[in-house]
Amino acid sequence: METTFRGIFLMGLLVSLCSSSFSQNNKQINEKYVLIIDVQEDYTRGVFDTNSTTELIRTINSVIENSNPDKIIYIKQVHRVLTLSFKGTTVDTLPISSLDSRLKIVGNHVFYKSESDAFLSDELVEFLSFNKVKEIIIVGLMAEKCVSKTAMGAKKQGYRVLIIPEAIIGETKKKKSKAINKLEKKGVLIMPLNELLKFI
Numbered sequence: 520m521e522t523t524f525r526g527i528f529l530m531g532l533l534v535s536l537c538s539s540s541f542s543q544n545n546k547q548i549n550e551k552y553v554l555i556i557d558v559q560e561d562y563t564r565g566v567f568d569t570n571s572t573t574e575l576i577r578t579i580n581s582v583i584e585n586s587n588p589d590k591i592i593y594i595k596q597v598h599r600v601l602t603l604s605f606k607g608t609t610v611d612t613l614p615i616s617s618l619d620s621r622l623k624i625v626g627n628h629v630f631y632k633s634e635s636d637a638f639l640s641d642e643l644v645e646f647l648s649f650n651k652v653k654e655i656i657i658v659g660l661m662a663e664k665c666v667s668k669t670a671m672g673a674k675k676q677g678y679r680v681l682i683i684p685e686a687i688i689g690e691t692k693k694k695k696s697k698a699i700n701k702l703e704k705k706g707v708l709i710m711p712l713n714e715l716l717k718f719i
Contacts, residue, residue: 551681552590552652553582554637556659556666559595561616563660571688573621578686578712579658580623585716586656588625592646593618594637595629596665635665638672647678654679656715662689663698670707681708683715 558579563572583591597615615631618624630643637643647655655678657670666687673680682702689695703709 550590551586551654551656552592552647552650553586553656553658554592554594554669555579555583555622556594556637556657556669557596557661558593558619558622558659559616560619562596563619567688572619575660575686575688576619576621578683580621581712582656582658582683582686582715583623583625589628591625592628592630592643593624594640594643594659594669595631597631597633632665635668636672637665637669638676644676652678654681656681656683658683658686660688662687662695667698667702670702671705674706679708680706681710681715683710683712685712 558576563576567575595615595618628646630637630640630646632640632643655673657666657673657680659666666682670680670682682699684695684699687695687699689698699709
């Protein structure tokens with residue numbers, strides 16, 4: 520009887536420890552904020568082949584569905600032009616392209632950038648600081664441009680940065696691979712989506 524009781528107690532303790540470990544892993548994933556970079560109609564329609572962007576958006580939507588909706592951030596590129604006239608010089612903002620209609624929209628965290636590095640946006644930096652964010656996942660386009668610049672901007676600010684290869688796109692597969700390798704050497708974590716989802 521005592522042996523049986525001890526066995527049940529040990530089994531209960533083991534289950535409790537495993538549940539605690541799973542809960543901690545789940546919490547760690549849910550604590551990460553997801554930055555979705557430049558998934559806008561002007562970039563996803565006609566610039567890349569339809570199959571590539573369809574697969575990219577499907578993967579990004581999977582990341583969104585498996586994340587805390589309050590921690591999803593959409594970053595939109597804003598283009599500004601310098602206009603010279605007899606009245607002087609002005610900087611005008613061009614109409615901002617909409618997010619791709621296939622992209623899952625949750626929450627209302629939308630920030631704008633006029634440079635490749637989203638961390639040059641004071642509003643984004645203030646928002647992340649206010650929410651005491653430590654880790655971010657970056658998805659979107661393009662691998663060798665805005666994704667890389669934003670990842671390095673985040674590293675410079677002290678964030679732990681994670682990239683999901685299937686959830687970013689590059690001008691070519693070769694350029695994307697080169698950008699990923701460069702980011703990895705600079706301390707950015709590269710995690711395939713199936714590895715990330717194991718924790719959820």
